[in-house]
Amino acid sequence: MEDGMRQDALKTALAAIEAVLPENAVRKAIKSPAFSERLALSGRIYLAAIGKAAWRMAKASVDVLGPVVERGVVLTKYGHSLGPIPGLEIIEAGHPLPDENTLLGTAKILEMMKGFSPEDTVLFLVSGGGSALFEKPLPGVSLEELISVTGDLLASGANIVEINMIRKRLSSVKGGRFALAAAPAHVFSVVLSDVLGDRLDSIASGPAHPDNSMVREALAIVDKYGLSLPPGVLEALRQETPRRVPNVSTIIAGSGKGLCEAAMEEIASRGYTPLLMTTTLDCEAREAGAFLAALAREIRESGNPLKPPCALVFGGETVVRLRGRGKGGRNQELALAAAQGIAEMKNTVVLSVGSDGTDGPTDAAGGIVDGTTRDALATLGMNLEAYLNDNDSYNALEACGSLIRTGPTGTNVNDLTILLCR
Numbered sequence: 001m002e003d004g005m006r007q008d009a010l011k012t013a014l015a016a017i018e019a020v021l022p023e024n025a026v027r028k029a030i031k032s033p034a035f036s037e038r039l040a041l042s043g044r045i046y047l048a049a050i051g052k053a054a055w056r057m058a059k060a061s062v063d064v065l066g067p068v069v070e071r072g073v074v075l076t077k078y079g080h081s082l083g084p085i086p087g088l089e090i091i092e093a094g095h096p097l098p099d100e101n102t103l104l105g106t107a108k109i110l111e112m113m114k115g116f117s118p119e120d121t122v123l124f125l126v127s128g129g130g131s132a133l134f135e136k137p138l139p140g141v142s143l144e145e146l147i148s149v150t151g152d153l154l155a156s157g158a159n160i161v162e163i164n165m166i167r168k169r170l171s172s173v174k175g176g177r178f179a180l181a182a183a184p185a186h187v188f189s190v191v192l193s194d195v196l197g198d199r200l201d202s203i204a205s206g207p208a209h210p211d212n213s214m215v216r217e218a219l220a221i222v223d224k225y226g227l228s229l230p231p232g233v234l235e236a237l238r239q240e241t242p243r244r245v246p247n248v249s250t251i252i253a254g255s256g257k258g259l260c261e262a263a264m265e266e267i268a269s270r271g272y273t274p275l276l277m278t279t280t281l282d283c284e285a286r287e288a289g290a291f292l293a294a295l296a297r298e299i300r301e302s303g304n305p306l307k308p309p310c311a312l313v314f315g316g317e318t319v320v321r322l323r324g325r326g327k328g329g330r331n332q333e334l335a336l337a338a339a340q341g342i343a344e345m346k347n348t349v350v351l352s353v354g355s356d357g358t359d360g361p362t363d364a365a366g367g368i369v370d371g372t373t374r375d376a377l378a379t380l381g382m383n384l385e386a387y388l389n390d391n392d393s394y395n396a397l398e399a400c401g402s403l404i405r406t407g408p409t410g411t412n413v414n415d416l417t418i419l420l421c422r
Helices: 002-019 022-030 033-039 054-068 100-112 143-156 160-168 177-182 215-224 231-237 256-269 285-302 330-341 373-379 384-389 393-399
Strands: 045-050 069-077 088-093 121-126 186-192 248-254 273-281 310-316 348-354 366-370 415-421
Touching: 002 256, 002 348, 002 366, 002 415, 022 054, 022 186, 022 248, 033 121, 033 186, 033 248, 045 054, 045 100, 054 069, 054 088, 054 121, 069 100, 088 100, 100 143, 121 177, 143 160, 143 231, 160 215, 177 186, 215 231, 256 273, 256 310, 256 415, 285 310, 285 330, 285 348, 285 415, 330 348, 330 366, 330 373, 330 384, 330 393, 330 415, 366 393, 373 384, 384 393
Parallel strands: 045 069, 045 121, 069 088, 121 186, 186 248, 273 310
Antiparallel strands: 310 415, 348 366, 348 415
C-alpha cells in the first residue's frame, strides 16, 4: 500500500509543479491590457529577468513579443539555463550566496538601462532566488561582507522576510533602488512569488517595489540573531530605503497558493479527500515534520480533521536551524522529522518538496517518507535521531531511497508538503 501511496504523493507533487511553470503565467501577464498600453507608446522594450525561473520567463516573453524586445539580460542560477534565447544575454551566477558572476550580470543589466526615455519600458521578470542572483553592494559594503552576512542569516534560522530585510539595505538594486535607476523608463514587473503572503517588498528583496521596513526593524534582526557586523555594513543598515517608486506596474503571475490548489485537484483525482491546511507554513522544518506526524496520529485516532483516505496539503517555506555539520535542506529535514513521528504507522506518507527542484545546497528537491522509514534506517545501522540532530537529512534519506530528485524545474513558488493517509 505504501508504495502506491508514495507514487500518488510524488505524481501529485510533479503535476502541481507542472501547473505553475512560468510560461503560461508570463504569457498571460504580457498579453494583459496594462502591458498592451505600454506597447502602444511605441517606445523601446528591454528585458531583464532575475531568479531561478528567469530563463523560462524570458523565453516565454520573447516567444510572444519577438523582435519588439530590443535586447535583454537573463540572470539565473547555475544549471538553470536551457540554452540560447535570441537577442538575450544569459548569465548564470551563485545561489544562495552571490558571487562574482552575480555582480557581472547585475552590471550588465544596469548598463543596458542607460539613456532611457519616458516612453521606454523595462519588462522586469522576477522569481525566487533573485535576492542572491541580482546584486550590487552599496558603497562601503564588499561582496565578501555581503556573503558573510547572508551566510550567517541562512544558518541562524531567520525567515526569508528577515533575511531580505537585511539584504535589501546593503544593496544598490534592492528595496526599490533598481526601479529608480531605470527612470525615466517605466518598469513593468512580472513576479513569481516565493514569499509567504506575496510581499512585493520581500520577493527578490523588492528591486522594483518601495521598502516597507524601517531601520529599527533591521537593527532588531541583527540583535535577535546575534550578528557581528563590520562598520560599513552597520552604516548601510542605518540608511533609509526608498518609500516611493512611481515608475512601476506589477503583476503577480504565480504563487504558492496556485501550487497548493493544483496539488489539491490532482490528489482528489486519485481518490483522496483533500484539505488545504495553510499556504504560509513558516516554522522550523523539524517542528513542521513533528506537527505533520501529530496530525497523522490524530487522523488515525479520531478521524479529525478528515477521515482516510485523505490528504492534508501545506504550502510555505520552513527554515533550518543549523546545529550539526550534515548535509540537507528544509524539505528533507521536514520529511526526516516526520518519519520519526509516523514510525510503524501503516498507510501513511509524508512528502515535502521545493517547487524549484533544489532543496538547500543539494541536488535533491526534497524527501518522501512513510511508516517504514525509521526501521529501514535502523536496519542499515543508522539512527534517525542522530542524523536529524546533525542536520544530515540528505544522507539519511539517500540511504533508504527517500530522496526526491527532479532537477531544476524552472519555477520557484515556495514548497509543497503533503500528508497522505489511507
